Amino acid sequence: MVSMKYADAPRMNAVATPITDTGYEPPMWDEIRLWQSVLTRDGEADGAFVYAVRTTGIYCRPTCPSRRPRRENVTFFALPEAAEQAGFRACRRCHPEQATIRDPQVEVVQRVCRAIAANPEQPPTLASLGAEVGLSPFHLQRTFKRVMGITPRQYADACRMERLKGELRNGEAVTSALYGAGYGSPSRLYERAPAQLGMTPAVYRRGGAGMHIHYTIVPCPLGLLLVAATERGICAINLGDTDETLADGLKREYPAAEITRDASGLDAAVEAIIRHLRGQEPHLDLPLDVQATAFQWRVWEALQAIPYGSTRSYGEIARAIGQPTAARAVAQACATNRVALAIPCHRVVRENGDVGGYRWGIERKRTLLAQEQGG
Numbered sequence: 001m002v003s004m005k006y007a008d009a010p011r012m013n014a015v016a017t018p019i020t021d022t023g024y025e026p027p028m029w030d031e032i033r034l035w036q037s038v039l040t041r042d043g044e045a046d047g048a049f050v051y052a053v054r055t056t057g058i059y060c061r062p063t064c065p066s067r068r069p070r071r072e073n074v075t076f077f078a079l080p081e082a083a084e085q086a087g088f089r090a091c092r093r094c095h096p097e098q099a100t101i102r103d104p105q106v107e108v109v110q111r112v113c114r115a116i117a118a119n120p121e122q123p124p125t126l127a128s129l130g131a132e133v134g135l136s137p138f139h140l141q142r143t144f145k146r147v148m149g150i151t152p153r154q155y156a157d158a159c160r161m162e163r164l165k166g167e168l169r170n171g172e173a174v175t176s177a178l179y180g181a182g183y184g185s186p187s188r189l190y191e192r193a194p195a196q197l198g199m200t201p202a203v204y205r206r207g208g209a210g211m212h213i214h215y216t217i218v219p220c221p222l223g224l225l226l227v228a229a230t231e232r233g234i235c236a237i238n239l240g241d242t243d244e245t246l247a248d249g250l251k252r253e254y255p256a257a258e259i260t261r262d263a264s265g266l267d268a269a270v271e272a273i274i275r276h277l278r279g280q281e282p283h284l285d286l287p288l289d290v291q292a293t294a295f296q297w298r299v300w301e302a303l304q305a306i307p308y309g310s311t312r313s314y315g316e317i318a319r320a321i322g323q324p325t326a327a328r329a330v331a332q333a334c335a336t337n338r339v340a341l342a343i344p345c346h347r348v349v350r351e352n353g354d355v356g357g358y359r360w361g362i363e364r365k366r367t368l369l370a371q372e373q374g375g
Contacts, residue, residue, distance in 0.1 A: 034076050037062045047102040049076050052088040054359065055245050057252065059083040064094035072361040078106050081113040082148055085158060086335070108133045109147040112140065116156045123156035150329070215250060216263035217243050218270055221277045222364045226250065227270050228259075233287035234269055237339045239360035273341055279371050282308035284342050299333035306347045309372045313351045335359060347372075 037045035045062040052059035053069040059077065060066060077083040080090065080097040090097045101107040112129050126137040129152060133140065144152050213235060215228035220239075226246040228236040240246040251259050263270070275281035298321045305320075306312050312320070314327040314334075323329070334345040340360060346368045350356045358365035 031076070034062075035071060035074070038074070039068060041065070047100045049078055050080055050083055050096045050099070051076050052083050052086070055240075055249075057088055057249075058091050059088040059096055060091040061094040061096045061099055064091055064096070066091065066093055072363065075357070078103065078147060079110055079113070081110060085148065085150075085155070105143055106147055108135070109144050112144060112152060113148070113155060116152060117159045123153070123160075126152060145328075150332075211257040213250070213257055213259045214262040214264065214266070215247075215259070216261065216266050216270060217246055218274075220274055222360075222367060225270070225273060225277075227266050227273065229266060229269070230289045233289035234339060234342065235289045237273065237342055239340055239364055276341060277368075277371070282372075286339075286342050288339055288342060290339055290343075295329065296333045296336060299330050300337065300343045303334070303337075303343050303345055303347065306344060309374070311347050311349045311369065314348060315351055317348060341368075 034045075034049060034051070036042075037048075038051050041063045043063055048062075050059045050061060052075050054073045054075070055069065059080065077086070079101065080099070083096075084090070101110055111133055115129060115132065116123050124132075126141060130137045130140040135143065141151060144155075148155060150158070211230065213228050213230055215226055215236070217224055217226045219225070222239050224240050224243065224246060226236060226238040226240065227234065228250055236250055238246055238249060240249075247261070251257075269286055272281055272284060272286065276284050299317060302312075302317050302320045314330045315324070317330045318324050318326045321330075330348075334348055337343045337345045337359070340346070346358055346365045348356070355362065355365050355369065
């Protein structure tokens with residue numbers, strides 16, 4: 001039986017990005033209620049949502065006995081699959097992926113996610129998935145996208161890429177890994193590899209072996225600033241509170257890459273970013289080496305076109321790139337931005353003008369906007 005405490009609340013938007021980073025605008029009391037459930041380890045909230053911590057990359061049940069994170073580092077998801085789609089991994093203490101989902105429609109979406117993940121070589125058709133869960137293809141598509149923020153086909157593509165990445169990390173040969181992940185031919189994989197892997201499959205298989213990334217961490221007006229680069233350009237601009245957290249985040253994806261703390265060649269970029277943070281250099285023009293899908297690039301280019309001191313809503317960005325119904329996908333593209341300030345995702349706010357969330361903390365976002373607007 002669903003607890004009335006959560007059954008009568010507005011259904012959460014469980015897109016594969018933080019709720020506070022989407023065009024969806026839940027009432028503030030709803031977020032407060034979710035956070036209060038985390039603080040009190042409310043047993044009635046188990047199965048209603050999971051929470052994820054940006055600084056650790058882990059998601060948990062509301063009842064998890066782990067130490068409570070800082071509020072600005074937390075985001076909420078209705079489904080474990082949505083948290084994983086956003087790049088978080090399940091907590092080994094509370095096993096949130098095993099929680100029983102309470103919302104019937106969210107449970108249907110979870111069943112569909114699992115059916116897709118179980119058949120990477122031949123993802124089920126929308127018609128067959130709909131028949132399995134008792135929904136028409138149209139209603140399944142609409143329900144799935146409302147909960148996950150992406151279509152079933154996009155979810156299948158993401159599952160296939162994650163399966164490939166896992167097999168490559170485990171040392172599987174590229175040829176067998178690509179067929180095992182469901183790619184019908186090498187050409188289909190290599191078309192997507194630069195954007196989704198950031199390197200060729202052979203290099204990714206070695207955990208980034210052969211890549212050299214150097215970085216520096218310096219104090220800045222917003223705490224600590226990490227700037228990292230490859231030989232081709234800046235690959236990360238991150239803000240944080242500790243050297244360890246910033247360095248760990250950089251190293252997490254490519255454990256075999258050669259990553260060194262070395263400021264060589266980064267002085268000019270660091271100085272430009274610091275001047276930007278002080279309001280002395282409105283326009284950052286840095287050489288970037290970041291991987292993205294074609295859609296992400298379109299969003300990021302639209303963000304770079306927002307004038308200094310101005311803001312845009314998620315819906316306005318969606319309309320600017322010619323996809324007026326893609327506000328949630330725009331939010332997802334903002335959440336995947338790894339070069340803060342150079343791609344100014346902090347200039348995107350909610351439709352009602354509220355600042356919304358920010359990968360590096362909402363207070364930093366407020367400070368940035370106040371600085372740019374002369375406040």
